[in-house]
Amino acid sequence: MHLGALFIASHVLTSGSVRETARRFQLSPSTVSTAIHNLETELAMTLTERASGELATLIASGRVLEGLKPIMAAIAELGQWAGHDAAAAESDEAWASRIPVKIVTMERFLEVADQGSINRAARRLRLGQPQLSLQLANLEKFLGHRLFERQAQGSVLTEEGRRAYQIFMAISQAWNDLKSSADERYRRTARSLRIGSIIPTGSESWVARCLGTLVSEWNVRRSNNAISLVSMTADDLREALKSGRIDVAILDSVFGLESFRHRELLQTDMVVIAPPNSTETSVADLVAGHPICMPSPRTGLGHAAMAFSYERAPNRRLRGQDITAADSLPVIVDLVANHGYVSFLGRVSAMPIADKVRIVDLDEHLPMSYHVAFNHRKAAADACIMIIEAAARITSEAVVKTAAVA
Numbered sequence: 001m002h003l004g005a006l007f008i009a010s011h012v013l014t015s016g017s018v019r020e021t022a023r024r025f026q027l028s029p030s031t032v033s034t035a036i037h038n039l040e041t042e043l044a045m046t047l048t049e050r051a052s053g054e055l056a057t058l059i060a061s062g063r064v065l066e067g068l069k070p071i072m073a074a075i076a077e078l079g080q081w082a083g084h085d086a087a088a089a090e091s092d093e094a095w096a097s098r099i100p101v102k103i104v105t106m107e108r109f110l111e112v113a114d115q116g117s118i119n120r121a122a123r124r125l126r127l128g129q130p131q132l133s134l135q136l137a138n139l140e141k142f143l144g145h146r147l148f149e150r151q152a153q154g155s156v157l158t159e160e161g162r163r164a165y166q167i168f169m170a171i172s173q174a175w176n177d178l179k180s181s182a183d184e185r186y187r188r189t190a191r192s193l194r195i196g197s198i199i200p201t202g203s204e205s206w207v208a209r210c211l212g213t214l215v216s217e218w219n220v221r222r223s224n225n226a227i228s229l230v231s232m233t234a235d236d237l238r239e240a241l242k243s244g245r246i247d248v249a250i251l252d253s254v255f256g257l258e259s260f261r262h263r264e265l266l267q268t269d270m271v272v273i274a275p276p277n278s279t280e281t282s283v284a285d286l287v288a289g290h291p292i293c294m295p296s297p298r299t300g301l302g303h304a305a306m307a308f309s310y311e312r313a314p315n316r317r318l319r320g321q322d323i324t325a326a327d328s329l330p331v332i333v334d335l336v337a338n339h340g341y342v343s344f345l346g347r348v349s350a351m352p353i354a355d356k357v358r359i360v361d362l363d364e365h366l367p368m369s370y371h372v373a374f375n376h377r378k379a380a381a382d383a384c385i386m387i388i389e390a391a392a393r394i395t396s397e398a399v400v401k402t403a404a405v406a
Contacts, residue, residue, distance in 0.1 A: 001042055003099040003171070007075055008035035010068045011097075013047060013061045025097040039064075043178060070174035074167050075099070081163060082143060101142060103175055105135050106168040109147070112136065113165050117154035193225040193379045196237045197250035198299065198370075201329040201345070204352045206394050207250065213390040214383065225379045233298040233327050241373055247380040249373045250387065252346065253300025262373035263384065265391050268348040270304060270366040273336050273357040283362055290342045293335045296325040304368060305344035333357065346370070348395050 011021045012032060022029045040047050047061040075096055112121040112132070122129040140147050147161035157165060195214070200207035215227050230246065237249040238256045250265065251257070272283055280286045295302030302325065324341075326332055329349075335341040337356040346368045350359050372387050374380040 001038060001103050001175075003071075003075055003078075003101050003103070004097050005035040005038055006068065006071055007093075007096045007099065008032055009039040010065065010072055012036045012055070013057055013065050013068075016055060016057050018055055025094050027097060064178065067174065067178040071171050074170045074174075078143075078167050081145075081167070099142075101139065103171065105139060107172055108132060108135060109139060110165065110168055110172060112148070112155060113157050113161065115154075116156065120154075192228050193248070193377070193383055194228050194230070194246040195248040195250075195383060196230050196232060196240055196246040198234060198237070198252050198301075199231045199327065199329050201333050201349050201353060205329075206348055206352065206391065209394050210250075210387060210390045213394070214386050217386060217390075218383070227383075233296070234300045235298040238373075241375065244375070247375050247377055248383050248387070251300060251371050251373065252368070253303065254369060254371050255300065255303075257371060257373050260373040261375070261381075262371050263388060265370040265372045265388055266348060266395055267367065267369045268346040270301075270344055270362060270368055271347045271350050272342055272360040272362065273333070273345050273350050273353070274342045274360055275336060275340050276356065276358055278340075278342075278358055281360075283360065286342045286360060290340055291324070292343065293324040293326055293332050293341045294343050295329065295332065296327050299327065301344070301346060301368070302327075304366070 008021060008025065008027070008031075011024070012018060012035070015021055018029050018032045018036070021027075022032045025032075036048060043064065045060055045064075046058060047064060048055050048057050050056070078099075079092060079096055108121070108125060108127075111125055112118055115121040115124065118132055118136070119129055122132045125132065136148065143160075143164065145160035145164070146158050147164055148155040149158055195211070197207055197211060200211075202208065211229055215229070218227055230240075232240070234251045234253050234255075237246070237251055240246045241249045241260060249260075254262070254264075272286060274280070274286050275290070278286065278290070280289055294305045297303045324335075326335075329345075332341075332343050333353055333356065336343050337353075347359070348370075350357070370391075372384050374384045
């Protein structure tokens, strides 16, 4: 990382705006975006995200900003020393944003100062002596100060060099503190098994219970891989699996899984869930007499439900504006159970909430299947097997309970 890039990234995290930072420092937005991206890469963490075209800073950015404070103070001191007070004028801030000095160059300067010899430092750093000498010469040229007195017995810091040593040591220590936390996060992330799933209908759903069983049994085995869980839509799960952000995905659609290793998790069929006090017996009457809320087409279930709605039941209500799309299944269940809506679910997802809603069969059988996709890691394949076994147990239990109630 260059000091200038750290200065830019700090301002982005403070202001929350790439464009404002670019205007203030007279830089291109792409240069500013690259600075924040490089900081995220170095620290192995996400600090910002795009939301409706706007940049949003995440909670983690506050901790990073706190860690950057000593570096920003050192940059201000460096600017004063070089005749640029970064706190005094925008032109001087623009200078700070363009400091080309890399942290690795500063650390090599510190090594030479500690060793008292360019040759000894070069051997310790496994660099060629000419290369190290050139980097020090460029550093002196940028700062406008001579940092070393070359003597027969080695290299001795000048008065200006001692000041540079204090500034660069403060920057190096603060940066290493930030990086050490990032390195530990990276090690934890590398060990963890990241599992993504479609959004469960609630804590009693087969998806939630399946994941709970997986975590419990996985930890009993004392596996070296800790498990981290996330829920999202089927489209997002495919993208996360493709980019490597997750290792295993439980999806409600086989679409787009051709390039992944995947297995069928279970088969079911689509049903309508209706308010518990509703009396309509046909799907046509239900959708004609109630507002509809269904998962969005970004989910496999939502895509199938929308296709059914438009192809098999061309009712005015199905094409009207009282159809609400939501990617939160608990909200959909609440709308059906407490607010008079109807919706569509896979039967296996509807059975655990049979005490909250009415389950109505479609006039025509519409099969659905759930799948688990995974990457090349052995831990991912092991988790996949456990998920399939857990799903089989949990869904068979649900069928037995439903039959007993009936």
